[in-house]
Amino acid sequence: MKAIVLNRSISSKIKLSEIELPPLDSDEVKVEVKAAALNHRDEWCRQGLYPNLKDGVVLGSDGAGIVREVGNKALEGWLGKEVIINPALHWGEDETVQGKDFQILGMPSNGTLAEFVQVSSNRIQEKPSFMTWEEAAALPLAGLTAYRALMVQGGLKQGEKVLVTGFGGGVAHFAAQFALANGAEVFVSSSSEDKIKAARQLGIKAGFNYKEDKWVNQALEVTGGFDLIIDSAMGDTLNNLINVVKPGGRIVFYGATQGNPSGFNARKVFWNQIKLLGSTMGSDRDFKEMLDFVNKHQIHPVLDQVFSMEEAEKAFDRMKNGQQLGKIVVMVKD
Template identity: 35%
Template sequence: MKTYQVTQPGGLNNLNIVDQDMPQPNSSEVLVRWHATSLNFHDYLVGVGGIPVADGRVPMSDGAGEVVSVGADVTEWQPGDKVMSLFFPNWINGKPTTENTLDISGDTADGFASEYSCVNEEALTRMPSNYSFEEAATLPCAALTAWRALMVEGKLQAGDSVLVQGTGGMSIFALQIAKAAGAYVYATSSSEEKMARLKELGADEVFNYRTDADWGKTIAERSGGVDHVLDVGASATLKHSIDAVATGGHLALIGVLGGTTAEIDMVPLILRHIKISGLAVGSREMQNKMVAALEVNNIHPVLDKSFKFNELGQAFEYQSSGSHFGKITIKYVD
């Protein structure tokens, strides 16, 4: 079988396809034939060497595929089942802990840029029944992050307002989930074309952050303060997110697309009783609930461009251009 490995010191020139023997599952494992993966910013950082990983690490945190065989003690899965990976393979339910979030797929543990791999039976969930493998491969990181930010930490209610930033996979999933839950959604982009597409997806109001230097204040004036703000830019966006969020509102810190540090004026956070959640993806229990909600509401991901298995490097280069709208996928099986 073929699998990708990251060779140190990392970088796309050290992202290599190697041949390995077919693995065999132990008593509690499942052998999965992976059909697709999708690109996240975290995967990009691993791919270009921005996040150091062990030599020989298999990258990619997302995977969707089909069960080939199961170990002797496995009861939940059987051959032919369509399954998805977990970002945190050991976080099954309950609160995050140091122990259950130590392993990160495609980072501190092997990921799913491989034709086959063995995983623990609990490190999988079912796919939505109405999804293709490519669609399902977009869910374990980006969609679950949006779901947790809005539905788990934010406890989103119909009639609430939400602010999503940009047109990456997580932000678009957040827009779709929020609209399905009956929220009023504000969105931002720097592209007039992408702004129009956000409106087509259901965004109620869209703002150009490039032409409005105070877009957070502008949104606050329009909305009276947003109930749920999902910040993805850190250094580049956090000030604006604080400006936009309502008194008593929820600010989810999700991404670092604009840099990993940011100066914060503590006074408005304190006096406006803003609740802040720093979060990374979610648990197996959350993923199962999200899958059920996506099925009921017939929510499907927005797919941008698909690459072949041997084109992962080209896919990362395309991702770095920032021209995509929604999720970039890698399809292993024609």
């Protein structure tokens, strides 16, 4: 079968190759992948920034397709079903935090950027019927991450003012869409005026350019402060977030692309009783609740561009350059 694998011996670091999968384990299903989607972790693997890298492994965590083979008769009810794949592996029994064996599909185990993927039967759920293959492929990792950050860790309540930073990427898009569907007043930040304009078209009340020094004062003037902030940057932007969150408010961060902050306004955090909460991916329960929420509100993922398998390097480069507005999708089979 065709698959996009990591190959650090060549300049592009990825290669469209012909590979064979091992026989199915008894608890596994084989899914014919219709579409897959990229996440930052795929590009980080290509750059050698992710741990436990192995050349020859199929990349990709997001995917949707049709079950074509099952490992035992008890799973035959899945045959022919349209499914999406939960890429969070081995979360564990504790809903509050992932266990030591937690992994994400696509490294070190074979992922979804292939004609077929084999996963445990407990990793599949029925594809939302109102979604296209491209939309369904875009949902799993980013949708799960956004849902846990916003609803589980953030405890979003109807009518609250929410700021989603770095609007443009997949998780930020979903966080904004989920917050809107849940009845929040939603605001975004971005360095791109085009992305802020696109956010307004989704129903976002206002956007702020975080490259401008005055954005903190602007945000306070417009909103009076935020009840909840969803962030993936951290770094030296953290003190700005502390300045725009309300006393008693929550800041949830699901990444730290800007690294650790060089300064930290601890006094304001404890005096204003601000809560700083970490979040990552989500449990199986979170995934099921996220799917129920998406189905209830008929939320369509925002797609950036769709590429073919042969155009994988272009897709990865678009992710690397931060050009996307929504999810980058690779169409595997029509």
